Amino acid sequence: MARDTKDILKKNRLSVTASREKILNLFLDQSGALAHGDIEKRAGEKFDRVTIYRTLQVFVEKGIIHTIPTADNSILYALCKDDCEEGHHHDHHVHFVCRQCQNTYCLDNVVTPDIKLPTGYSAKQIDVVVEGICRQCSI
Amino acid sequence: MARDTKDILKKNRLSVTASREKILNLFLDQSGALAHGDIEKRAGEKFDRVTIYRTLQVFVEKGIIHTIPTADNSILYALCKDDCEEGHHHDHHVHFVCRQCQNTYCLDNVVTPDIKLPTGYSAKQIDVVVEGICRQCSI
DNA sequence: AATCTTTTGCAACAATGTTGCTTTTTTAGT
DNA sequence: ACTAAAAAAGCAACATTGTTGCAAAAGATT
Numbered sequence: 598m599a600r601d602t603k604d605i606l607k608k609n610r611l612s613v614t615a616s617r618e619k620i621l622n623l624f625l626d627q628s629g630a631l632a633h634g635d636i637e638k639r640a641g642e643k644f645d646r647v648t649i650y651r652t653l654q655v656f657v658e659k660g661i662i663h664t665i666p667t668a669d670n671s672i673l674y675a676l677c678k679d680d681c682e683e684g685h686h687h688d689h690h691v692h693f694v695c696r697q698c699q700n701t702y703c704l705d706n707v708v709t710p711d712i713k714l715p716t717g718y719s720a721k722q723i724d725v726v727v728e729g730i731c732r733q734c735s736i
Numbered sequence: 737m738a739r740d741t742k743d744i745l746k747k748n749r750l751s752v753t754a755s756r757e758k759i760l761n762l763f764l765d766q767s768g769a770l771a772h773g774d775i776e777k778r779a780g781e782k783f784d785r786v787t788i789y790r791t792l793q794v795f796v797e798k799g800i801i802h803t804i805p806t807a808d809n810s811i812l813y814a815l816c817k818d819d820c821e822e823g824h825h826h827d828h829h830v831h832f833v834c835r836q837c838q839n840t841y842c843l844d845n846v847v848t849p850d851i852k853l854p855t856g857y858s859a860k861q862i863d864v865v866v867e868g869i870c871r872q873c874s875i
Numbered sequence: 876a877a878t879c880t881t882t883t884g885c886a887a888c889a890a891t892g893t894t895g896c897t898t899t900t901t902t903a904g905t
Numbered sequence: 906a907c908t909a910a911a912a913a914a915g916c917a918a919c920a921t922t923g924t925t926g927c928a929a930a931a932g933a934t935t
Contacts, residue, residue: 612901612912633891645915650892652913666805666865670923691851696860704857710849712830712864717871718843721835725851726805726863732856751881751932772922784884789923791882809892 601625609659616644620652621661629700630665630675630692665692665701666724675703692724695731702731740764748798755783759791760800768839769804769814769831804831804840805863814842831863834870841870 602618602625611617623631623639631639636649653674656662665673675692691707694700709723741757741764750756762770762778770778775788792813795801804812814831830846833839848862 614901614913616914646891647893647916648914664807666807668803668805668811668863670809670811672809691853693853693857704854707851707853710851712846712849712866714830714832714846714866714868715843715871717874718832718866718868719874720866720868722867724807724863724865724867726865727851727853727857727859728861728863729853729857729859732854735856735858753882753932755883785922786885786924787883 605661609661611655611659616640616648617652617655619644620649620656624662624674624676629702630673632671632673634671636674665703666726667694667701668726668728673701675701678705689723692726693731694726694728695734696728697730697734700731744800748800750794750798755779755787756791756794758783759788760795763801763813763815768841769812771810771812773810775813804842805865806833806840807865807867812840814840817844828862831865832870833865833867834873835867836869836873839870 602621603613605621606613606617619640620636623636633649633653636653637644637646640649653662657664657674660677662674663677665675667673689709691704691709693702693704695702704727709725712720712723714720741760742752744760745752745756758779759775762775772788772792775792776783776785779788792801796803796813799816801813802816804814806812828848830843830848832841832843834841843866848864851859851862853859
């Protein structure tokens, strides 16, 4: 496990530090997306808020995590799949927000549909966020 | 014009006040969506920030405007069409963010597609935000 | 016009995000 | 393994954004 995080960091030409490993592990140990606040809480009192901000920023730049837009004005972060590279996200999956457990998941198997736009508009990226009840909560 | 705003407010059983008329007019005079900050700037120095927050909140509750989730963590607001009622938004159109002019538009004619979800997931609402170049900017 | 209700503005506060700078840690070269 | 250079962490101070309670002002109702 610790091996993994070191590898991921090195692969992205990032120096290996305690906070980066810790934060990366939070994402690896967790299926859903995390908000900055979640990370602050779960990391214990160990890290400075600024460090978390900067770490998340670096991870996004390197394509290790991506952001998910939400209606309630909080940015969520989730792990990218392997086909994301530095400065070149391939974020073509649908995001799902559960109204019951409030978790947000990347539905990696659900691809964003094509959208027919009016003449004159051209699409570069399409974000789809579905709100509803997740598998866990509908049992 | 002033007539319009009074009518809209009355139709929603809201008392007619200067700030509500002013803010409503900003939306009517403008095709795109507005962030809280935009409103604060365009309204002049006249209104308290708190009043703007509360006014937007009331407008959303009444179904006069709706919110648009954005990737950069700022909530945008835009006018609802007539078929929105109190507590019951019919927000089934696609939102378009222009990378050039940075404006956000409601594409009222473009309906959000159905999304096939994995077993166990059920959708209550689907938000689609398309990023690209708008008609104005692609001339 | 008087009263009751609603809204506004103010002040204080809380949460979130940013910046510059010093100290500490990591990396790379020997 | 040790040292110098580079990078990151931590700290403090600050900026922005959003929230709450309450008194004053404005709007609605009769």
